[in-house]
Amino acid sequence: MLRRILKLLVFLVAVLAMLAVAIIPAVAIVSIISSPSSGKVQVKLGSPVELYYGLYLWLHQDELQKPLLPAGTPVPFTVYPGESPYSIAERLEEAGIISSAKLFYAYIRYNNLGHTLEAGDYALSPGMTIPDIVNVLQHGRPREITITVPEGWRMEQLADYLEKQGIMSAKEFLAWAKVDLWVERYNFLKDVPEGATLEGYLFPDTYRLPFPASPQDLITRMLGNFEAKVTPEMRARASELGFTLHQVVTLASIVEKEAVLPEERPLIAGVFLNRLRKNMYLQADPTVQYAKGYNKATGRWWSPITIEEATSIQSPYNTYLNLGLPPGPICSPGLESIKAVLYPAQTDYLFFFSADGSSHIFSKTYEEHLEKQKQYGK
Known part of the structure; x- marks a missing residue:
């Protein structure tokens, strides 16, 4: 009932506003507004026209602060020179970026922001609120997107x-992620076998790209980041340990998938290095998961494995069946996992298992390992 009354009030104010524009433009009355900086409701003195838009915004303040979708793919959008705010609003609605052109226009009109919108190309998302979109359009920023690649x-x-x-084709990206296409430009790839992919070298981080972006745009940034983060000193350290950089990145990728707690990375790296020295099988579950690939049943790339799978999946990546390191990395390791391999904990540990899904229990002998598993009900 209250909402109906308020809507009627808005209608009456609209009539009053039209009369005021023609007859009493100087009338000042209390008005409700939406702040362009915060989008929150405030109160000020203004004209009947301001009261109309203020009440309209107040009635739709939830919609104003709520994006069309919880998240969305960036959409290219162009504001043309001299384009009116209402034209912009209509095209935003047509593009599926906002829910209401009228609400967008009311926000612009009431806060007197029409003259602040700059012509240009943008990347807008239905995951943005109207105040967010207006803020972007005010600054004339070029279209760009932000991509975060986790370790x-x-x-x-x-x-x-x-x-x-909606950033780029998966097939096209994978076609460009080949070592042979980049080895002449990035010397650190010289140890990677010919014909291999860039698995392990696409450094995990947050990247800003032009939109639309090409595979070359992203891969160039990721390889450049790897080159900057994995310093010459770190590469020299790999040589001191008797490893190629490719071997270090390969082992670091296994550590990345095994470790949950940051402080355990050097311990886990130490275990694998000890096993390599003793010519033991690494028996790292993530290598079998990598060989297994995408699991349609679970919709996951890294599904838990059974002991039967560990001993039956035929792949050079299966470290239950093949001695030494797999042919290459199984994922993109973060810098801390790479450092853990270069500077491992010096222990006699040869075994570990997950105690609670995060921390691990380490042992020096197989008998000790079995006994601790019993203690933890494994």
Whole structure:
């Protein structure tokens, strides 16, 4: 009932506003507004026209502060020179970026922001609120997108994400993620076997890209970031340990998938290095998960494995069946996992298992390992 009364009031104010424009433009009355800086409701003195738009915004303040979708793929949008605010509002609604052209226009008109909107190309998302969109359009920023690549993603995961976000084709990205296309430009790739992919070298981080972006745009940034973060000193350290950089990145990728707690990375790296020295199988579950690939049943790339799978999946990446390191990395390791391999904890540990899904229990002998598993009900 209250909302109906308020809507009627808005209608009456609209009539009053039209009369005021023609007869009493100087009348000042109390008005409700939406602040352009915060989008929150405030109160001020203003004209009947301001009261109309203020009441309209107040009635729709929830919609004003709520994006059309919880999240959305960036959409290219152009504001043309001399374009009116209402034309912009209509095209935003048509593009599926906002829910209401009228609400967008009311926000612009009431806060007197029409003259502040700059012509240009933008990347807008239905996951943005109207105040967010107005803020972007005021600053004339070029179209760009931000991509965050987490540690531990395999290359296909990234490609799938890029395609689902409407950023680029997964197939096209994977076609460009070949070592042979980049080795002449980036010397650190010289140890990677010919014909291999860039698995492990697409450095996990947050990247800003032009929109639309090409695979070359992203891969150039990721390889450049790897080159900057994995310093010459770190590469020299790999040589001191008797490893190639490719071997370090490969082991670091396994550590990345095994470790949950940051402080355990050097311990886990130490275990694997000890096993390599003793010519033991690494028996790292993530390598089998990598070989297993995407699980349609679970919709996951990294599904838990059974002991039967560990001993039956035929792949050079299966470290239950193959001695030494797998042929290459299984994911993109973060800097801390790479450092853990270069500077491992010096222990006699040869075994570990997950105690609670995060922390691990370490042992020096197989008998000790079995006994601790019993203690933890494993």
